[in-house]
Amino acid sequence: MTQSRVDSYLxxxxxxxxxxxxAYLRDKLTSMEDEKFDLVLAVQLREPSFTVMISLAxxxxxxxxxxxxxxxxxxAKLLTAGGCGIWTIVDWFTxxxxxxxxxxxxxxxxxx
Amino acid sequence: xxxxxxxxxxxxxxxxxxxxxxxxxxxxALMAGLPLPIVNLLATFIFFMANRKSSYFVRWHCTQALxxxxxxxxxxxxxxxxxxxxxxGDLKFSNEYFGYICVVILVNISEIVGTLISAVKVRKGKExxxxxxxxxxxxxxxxxx
Numbered sequence: 001m002t003q004s005r006v007d008s009y010l011x012x013x014x015x016x017x018x019x020x021x022x023a024y025l026r027d028k029l030t031s032m033e034d035e036k037f038d039l040v041l042a043v044q045l046r047e048p049s050f051t052v053m054i055s056l057a058x059x060x061x062x063x064x065x066x067x068x069x070x071x072x073x074x075x076a077k078l079l080t081a082g083g084c085g086i087w088t089i090v091d092w093f094t095x096x097x098x099x100x101x102x103x104x105x106x107x108x109x110x111x112x
Numbered sequence: 113x114x115x116x117x118x119x120x121x122x123x124x125x126x127x128x129x130x131x132x133x134x135x136x137x138x139x140x141a142l143m144a145g146l147p148l149p150i151v152n153l154l155a156t157f158i159f160f161m162a163n164r165k166s167s168y169f170v171r172w173h174c175t176q177a178l179x180x181x182x183x184x185x186x187x188x189x190x191x192x193x194x195x196x197x198x199x200x201g202d203l204k205f206s207n208e209y210f211g212y213i214c215v216v217i218l219v220n221i222s223e224i225v226g227t228l229i230s231a232v233k234v235r236k237g238k239e240x241x242x243x244x245x246x247x248x249x250x251x252x253x254x255x256x257x
Binding site: 093 | 118122123125126130133136137140141144145151154155158159162
């Protein structure tokens with residue numbers, strides 16, 4: 001992929017990934033074929049700060065996990081009332097990195 | 113090589129935030145879980161498990177936070193049970209009870225203050241080694257992995 005395309009993608013989306021992953025992502029995207037760029041753009045990236053807000057508001061109902069696409073964990077969190085509140089508290093502090101992790105996993109399915 | 117160095121520095125910033133979160137989270141759990149002493153221990157344990165594959169720095173501070181919480185948990189559980197037995201059981205108030213409660217309160221206050229100081233120090237990238245717990249953590253956390 002052309003460097004300018006990769007750069008513009010990363011400028012717009014670097015906040016969705018762990019900062020130390022950006023250099024790795026740049027390498028991967030640069031070495032990728034141009035045809036795959038549409039697929040990369042189609043990947044739905046979860047907003048880390050929005051995940052924290054959902055976690056604060058509806059964490060005890062597992063809404064943050066549902067938002068991240070982790071339905072199993074979401075149901076578990078819902079049924080246990082956020083792990084009796086304990087899981088909810090832990091997720092307040094891990095929600096951002098969880099969202100970034102999910103984004104990276106989703107993108108890696110295409111980038112390889 | 114320069115790129116690698118830059119990546120390491122950026123990773124260090126992420127790690128500092130995660131490690132500081134271990135301390136801050138234990139404080140929030142302590143406040144949310146009162147008067148039950150197990151809540152903050154469980155929360156710190158879950159946080160530790162969530163970060164078990166992180167870097168050495170993060171794992172080290174999660175373990176230190178967990179060990180300190182475990183120590184406080186034992187003291188708090190004894191005082192909790194003692195109080196319950198006085199209120200609903202066969203025991204009566206005694207000088208030993210008041211002495212123990214004073215010690216527990218002092219330990220809890222110093223633990224909270226220590227946790228706050230550690231959270232700030234770790235966020236700035238400074239070392240924060242606790243008496244007794246830091247050497248134990250060194251034994252428990254391995255650098256490889």
